[in-house]
Amino acid sequence: MDADFQSSGYVNNLEDDGSSRPKQRGSNKERSGPRRTWTIVEEEALINGLKSLITTGWKCDNGFRNGYLPQLEAHMKRAFLHSNIKADPHITSKLHVWKKQYSILMTTINPWFVSKAWEEFIKIEPSARGMRYKSWPFFPEWSNIFDKDRATGDRSWDPTQLVNIVSNFCETTNNRIGSLTRALESEFGDPEKRDLVMDAVREIPGLEENEILVVTSKLAHEPRDMNIFFKLGPESKEKMVRLILAGRL
Secondary structure: OOOOOEOOOOOOOEEOOOOOOOOOOOOHHHHOOOOOEEOHHHHHHHHHHHHHHHHOOOEEOOEEOOOHHHHHHHHHHHHOOOOOOOHHHHHHHHHHHHHHHHHHHHHHOOOOOOHHHHHHHHHHOHHHOOOOOOEOOOHHHHHHHHHHHHHHOOOOOOHHHHHHHHHHHOOOHHHHHHHHHHHHHHHHOOHHHHHHHHHHHHOOOOOOHHHHHHHHHHHHOOHHHHHHHHHOOHHHHHHHHHHHHOOOO
């Protein structure tokens, strides 16, 4: 299985545009003015603030209710007494980048999204360039935070749209469509993959047999979730299983 996207083992030093690349001396970005650098601890605090808003009823079908940004700013102030993190521009910028990255990851995380398809995809979504071999430690949390309102982002692709778009860049359109479609259908109905799910779930400590069956059944009937599961590291797999058992996925 292609392991282009990983969700753990990531050491962060992100700018407010969400880039994980370190600043280059003399780069255009640096010359354009100062940028705020988010530390991993600050990002974790922001994630916790978003999760707290969800548990207290601020989440709605299309995002968060009006007034959530001041709530997040206050949360960051409590976490870091001398913080200069503001709702605008810092938090809004970070959330915009996270949401866009999550949308791209959800589009490209399927195993059938092979190298050729990736090359074509970055022609229509240049901001995805450089994302393929990075780790994404907050991916499980993003799923809970952004999943319902992902379609309202700057650009969102469903599999049908993506196949149509990729086909426009391929020299042999009909062959490419057929290849991607067969790969997608195979991924969704692979009994061997379902057996692998059960084996992987059994490796998670502390699960009872009925819990293993519940999680396996859920993943077997949700190909997208199954694909995500196999992309995750051991700790993130366990987090995902706990979310499923808690009814949050």
